[in-house]
Amino acid sequence: AQTVTQSQPEMSVQEAETVTLSCTYDTSENNYYLFWYKQPPSRQMILVIRQEAYKQQNATENRFSVNFQKAAKSFSLKISDSQLGDTAMYFCAFMNDGGSNYKLTFGKGTLLTVNP
Amino acid sequence: ETGVTQTPRHLVMGMTNKKSLKCEQHLGHNAMYWYKQSAKKPLELMFVYNFKEQTENNSVPSRFSPECPNSSHLFLHLHTLQPEDSALYLCASSQITLNTEAFFGQGTRLTVV
Numbered sequence: 367a368q369t370v371t372q373s374q375p376e377m378s379v380q381e382a383e384t385v386t387l388s389c390t391y392d393t394s395e396n397n398y399y400l401f402w403y404k405q406p407p408s409r410q411m412i413l414v415i416r417q418e419a420y421k422q423q424n425a426t427e428n429r430f431s432v433n434f435q436k437a438a439k440s441f442s443l444k445i446s447d448s449q450l451g452d453t454a455m456y457f458c459a460f461m462n463d464g465g466s467n468y469k470l471t472f473g474k475g476t477l478l479t480v481n482p
Numbered sequence: 483e484t485g486v487t488q489t490p491r492h493l494v495m496g497m498t499n500k501k502s503l504k505c506e507q508h509l510g511h512n513a514m515y516w517y518k519q520s521a522k523k524p525l526e527l528m529f530v531y532n533f534k535e536q537t538e539n540n541s542v543p544s545r546f547s548p549e550c551p552n553s554s555h556l557f558l559h560l561h562t563l564q565p566e567d568s569a570l571y572l573c574a575s576s577q578i579t580l581n582t583e584a585f586f587g588q589g590t591r592l593t594v595v
């Protein structure tokens with residue numbers, strides 16, 4: 367079974383600075399997908415960024431980028447130029463390449479607070 | 483607006499009550515899911531429906547009963563719940579292809595008293 371570990375329950379950062387959220391996972395599969403989701407106080411889970419395991423290039427989405435280290439099974443999220451609206455719970459998630467046998471496994475989350 | 487709507491947003495029910503949570507997706511997806519989100523725990527996948535057929539029941543107690551009448555609607559029927567069932571219940575949908583993410587509703591905050 368896959369597991370996803372987020373070792374930082376809470377983090378804080380000053381507005382406009384950069385912060386990195388950690389995520390590690392465990393799997394025996396070779397092809398899979400990784401995601402970072404954001405859950406603001408409104409509770410809406412919103413996809414931030416995704417990475418295909420077969421791609422070596424790290425995914426980037428505006429101020430959000432990942433450092434994907436497949437051998438180390440590490441998938442960290444970097445938020446540049448942090449904004450107050452980035453305050454939220456951030457969840458790392460793993461999805462197997464199972465076609466119709468879908469499984470999306472989440473970590474426990476990291477509560478990020480951006481301070482003015 | 484993400485295309486996945488859940489009602490009600492909040493629900494308080496007694497342990498002997500029967501209630502239902504509703505989820506509707508307007509994204510044309512063919513798979514729908516129920517997740518349970520409890521404090522200090524990872525999101526727990528409860529049920530998966532692909533093309534209206536249940537393909538996953540993640541050892542969920544029978545007091546939770548899902549129903550998927552069509553690919554756009556998903557229900558979670560609740561009866562004789564326990565206080566530890568209090569949680570945020572999230573519905574999600576996706577298109578069953580490779581490299582697809584799940585789209586979530588805003589959840590129903592359930593409190594069992």
